[in-house]
Amino acid sequence: MKSCEEWKPFIIMVAINFAFAVVNILLKKVLEEGINHLVLVTYRLSISTMFLAPIGYFLERNSRPKLTLRILCYLFFSAIIGASLTQYFFLLGIQYTSATFSCAFINVVPVLTFLMALPLGLETVNIKCSSGRAKVLGTVVCVGGATLLTLYRGMPLFDHSHSQSATQMVDHAMKLNSDKTTQRWTIGSIALVVGTLFWSSWFLLQSTISKRYPCQYSSTAIMSFFGAIQSAALSLATSRNLSAWVLKGKIEIVTVLYAGMIGSGLCYVGMSWCVKKRGPVLTAAFSPLVQIMAAMFDIPILHEQLHLGSSLLGSIIVIIGLYILLWGKNKEMKICATKLAQEAEGIKEQESQLQVIAVSCESRCHSGQVQVA
Numbered sequence: 001m002k003s004c005e006e007w008k009p010f011i012i013m014v015a016i017n018f019a020f021a022v023v024n025i026l027l028k029k030v031l032e033e034g035i036n037h038l039v040l041v042t043y044r045l046s047i048s049t050m051f052l053a054p055i056g057y058f059l060e061r062n063s064r065p066k067l068t069l070r071i072l073c074y075l076f077f078s079a080i081i082g083a084s085l086t087q088y089f090f091l092l093g094i095q096y097t098s099a100t101f102s103c104a105f106i107n108v109v110p111v112l113t114f115l116m117a118l119p120l121g122l123e124t125v126n127i128k129c130s131s132g133r134a135k136v137l138g139t140v141v142c143v144g145g146a147t148l149l150t151l152y153r154g155m156p157l158f159d160h161s162h163s164q165s166a167t168q169m170v171d172h173a174m175k176l177n178s179d180k181t182t183q184r185w186t187i188g189s190i191a192l193v194v195g196t197l198f199w200s201s202w203f204l205l206q207s208t209i210s211k212r213y214p215c216q217y218s219s220t221a222i223m224s225f226f227g228a229i230q231s232a233a234l235s236l237a238t239s240r241n242l243s244a245w246v247l248k249g250k251i252e253i254v255t256v257l258y259a260g261m262i263g264s265g266l267c268y269v270g271m272s273w274c275v276k277k278r279g280p281v282l283t284a285a286f287s288p289l290v291q292i293m294a295a296m297f298d299i300p301i302l303h304e305q306l307h308l309g310s311s312l313l314g315s316i317i318v319i320i321g322l323y324i325l326l327w328g329k330n331k332e333m334k335i336c337a338t339k340l341a342q343e344a345e346g347i348k349e350q351e352s353q354l355q356v357i358a359v360s361c362e363s364r365c366h367s368g369q370v371q372v373a
Contacts, residue, residue, distance in 0.1 A: 009274045010326075013286040016267045021293035023263040024094060024102065026255040031095040035252060036244040038235035040259075041087045043247075045228035047260025049221055052269065056217030064215045067222075071213045075222045078209060082202030083227030083264065084234070089195030096188025106290050108146050110325065111139050112200035113284040122207055122280060131335065134328025141321030148314040203271075203280035210276035216269045224264055278329075286322070 030040070056064075094102045114135075117123035126132035213219050235244075247253050274283040 009278045009283075010286075012270045013274055013283065014289065016270045017286055017289040018293050019262050019267050020290045023259050024290070024294050026251075026258060027091060028094050028098070030252050030255045031091060033249070033252070035247075036235065036239070037088055037091045037095070038231050038238070039244050040091060040256065041084060042228050042231040042235060043256045044087070044260045044264050045083055045224045045231060047257060048224035048264035048268070049228060051261045051265045052217050052221035052224065056215065056221050060215040060218050064218055065213060067213070071209070072222070074205065074209050074212065075219060076226050078202065078205050079223045079226035079230060081198045081205065082268075083223060084230040086195050086198040086202065087227075087264075088231070088234075089191045089198065093188045093192035093195060096184040096191070102188075102192055106196065106199070108143065108196055109200050109203075110284040110286075110322075111143050111146075112196065113203045113280055114139055116200060116204055117280060120204065122204060129332075129335075131328045131332040134324050134331070138321045138323070138325025138328060141324060142318055143321075145314050145317030145319075145321055148317060152314070200284065203275060203284045206272055206275045207280045210272055214276060216272040216276075220265070220268045220272060223268070227264075278333075289322075 027040070031037075090102065114123060118125070124132075125135060127136070209219060210216075247256065271283055
């Protein structure tokens with residue numbers, strides 16, 4: 001049972017990242033069909049609110065602490081940096097680049113979270129210990145893998161044969177649209193950088209929220225509610241086109257429902273729980289798995305070509321760095337657990353000694369050996 005509890009956060013995070021990979025593929029499809037970004041975010045967060053609110057009400061009604069104004073402010077800002085604006089920038093990045101490239105940016109989330117957590121005291125590094133060195137090494141290796149994923153494409157892994165005329169037509173079209181493609185790619189990259197910064201900040205803020213309001217379903221429902229209001233207000237402020245709110249086709253409806261209930265609902269609940277149990281850095285360390293899993297869907301669904309550097313080598317390096325980081329974090333947690341156990345054992349010994357002294361004094365009093373002045 002103890003082993004299952006230790007592995008539970010890891011299993012949950014793998015499942016969450018698989019769900020996020022599916023969400024990214026679906027979002028890429030509907031974005032190509034022209035759905036409005038903020039409308040998509042609003043629907044997604046609204047469905048998440050309606051899905052989680054009754055669950056949180058019934059499951060956490062006996063354990064839910066008082067909802068103070070301070071906690072509401074935390075959840076409001078959590079919605080800004082973790083729901084509305086973050087999803088908007090990531091959707092913009094997915095539309096202007098690709099699902100695999102967008103997921104590659106998520107690989108730097110553990111590094112940014114780790115670096116942000118250091119000055120805030122949420123994470124410590126002891127270079128003298130092997131666990132501290134492993135955390136630093138794992139972080140560096142993850143950065144190297146993420147850099148390789150992003151900058152080096154390499155040779156294609158699959159040979160797609162085309163006729164010579166078709167190849168020439170494609171080359172000509174690419175030359176005509178090269179400037180426009182470069183501009184869109186630059187805008188998408190900038191949007192992904194901003195979204196990554198917001199996403200890393202959310203893990204740190206969630207660490208504080210989980211301590212003050214440890215009800216994952218209720219807090220995620222309130223956060224989604226605030227995020228839906230923020231997205232709707234921003235959408236109506238930037239565009240008065242009401243036809244953009246009409247969903248067209250089954251794929252848009254399925255994407256909104258899945259992204260709302262799973263992507264913005266259960267996944268956020270699971271991440272909040274993992275942050276509470278294992279901290280923000282360890283939870284964020286699983287983010288690179290999204291890129292690897294998304295690449296598995298790119299060929300059959302989006303028909304994107306996978307390359308040696310951006311798909312295979314980079315993913316392997318990211319997995320190695322992730323394993324080193326997790327090994328160092330796990331060893332550090334075991335050391336802390338051992339110290340706590342030793343301290344608890346010392347307290348028990350002191351209590352037993354005090355009990356012996358108390359019994360001895362009591363027996364001496366009853367035997368008349370102790371005289372009261």
